[in-house]
Amino acid sequence: MRTYLDCVPCFVKQTFDACRMVTSNEVIHEKVVRRVLAKTAQLSFDDSPPHMAREIHRIIRKECRNDDPYRTMKTHFNEFCLSLMPRLRKRISGSADPFETAVRIAIAGNIIDPGLSNTLDDARVTATIDDSLRRPLAINHLEALRDAVANAKRILYLGDNAGEIVFDRLLVEELPFERVTFAVRGKPIINDATREDARVAGLSDMVRVIDNGSDAPGTILNTCTQSFLRVFDHADVIIAKGQGNYETLNDVDRPLYFLLKAKCSVIAADLGCEIGSIVVKGTNVTH
């Protein structure tokens, strides 16, 4: 998916939000924003938003001299989501359709997105779970996903954010998880989940965890390692969580299922749904 002009204000906002997380020095904030503005003026809008975000966050990390500005936020939401786990697991096992409930909770976790808002708090996560359990799926390829998972020998699950990854674990528990490989980003980028977050979420003890080698907040295939691409190319089903994975893989011809919440007008327009919608969208699925 290309980048729209509407994405640019979010990039700028994300820039100063990130800077403020790691330093109160306003001279640095201003310097970083200036560098990001100048860089964004030169980037290609034909590339996806995660292409742009990758370049922008490289500037932020370098100028703020901080390899992982979102580490505190990631730790907080990992811990908060872990605290919800026992209750959510009961909700899944006690529901009429545990697979669907787990899918919906995993999608709810997608709200943990600092690009979206700096007003995100624990209460909003909880409210989003409740909403996600009730709201109709705006694109509903859930049965196709259920069938694909049942028949797949190799399932690749592409994670998205820290915190959210705890809810992904709950969905992995509903999959034939001995056949699941879980992939995280290769390096810290925004609040995206890395190996550390997979470990904290307990995924590393459950399934094979790999990283894609990339510092993009999505899956830009030509920035991923060969070892990741081998797994990607040979998977029978790929569950791709979140906007970043959708934005970078929506044109890729693989058996992908995108699980996400449409959090901005750009992605909602692309998917043909309302902002706030929840979506299970399979590539080439028509039923």
Next chain:
Amino acid sequence: MRTYLDCVPCFVKQTFDACRMVTSNEVIHEKVVRRVLAKTAQLSFDDSPPHMAREIHRIIRKECRNDDPYRTMKTHFNEFCLSLMPRLRKRISGSADPFETAVRIAIAGNIIDPGLSNTLDDARVTATIDDSLRRPLAINHLEALRDAVANAKRILYLGDNAGEIVFDRLLVEELPFERVTFAVRGKPIINDATREDARVAGLSDMVRVIDNGSDAPGTILNTCTQSFLRVFDHADVIIAKGQGNYETLNDVDRPLYFLLKAKCSVIAADLGCEIGSIVVKGTNVTH
């Protein structure tokens, strides 16, 4: 008031909103946004937001080859506000305190701001009037303004936006209007009122109308004409409408009364009030 980093996303959004108003050519949209990003990267954040907006909208007008991108919007809101006038005038004359009611309606008109949102519609204007009539003033120097106006020989009223200027006229009707001079911007800038809008609002037949000679969306004194500055320097009371006038004049030592609605977090923080607050704030007024 200086420009905050938080203002930059709004500048960018305003850029593509303005471009889209005048052309559907996305090549032009992208070119303008790139030029605005590059320019903003170089501007001084020590200057006020209207300083920056002035530079940005010069780029927009030049690249879009349109001297007045907001003309259609301005005409629409002038007409809409004129259609409300008879009803609002009755509301003012029938109220316990016509002066206060007129002040509140004039402040409500301040919602007509494309920098704020592109979802503004007639219904929101009407709802804002109702809200503005009920809501407590977050800063309340109304009595000081009432006294100042009663004792003033020369009252200068600095207008803000088209549409809104119709409500300003309703407040001018409650002033000793033979002593009022009404000032508009010197050239089209965003949806700010110019001489044409003062004429449509009926102000030109009522009071002396001058323009400030400037294309800034505020009152940047060193961009105004000498003839405007003479009026400004000799006024006994200056009523300054809207955020742009506040952002450019809040540090000026003149008998200013700012009438505005705090429409964004930056101005709300500066004023020490909540977003959405309505304010009558006099310079050096402490009671």
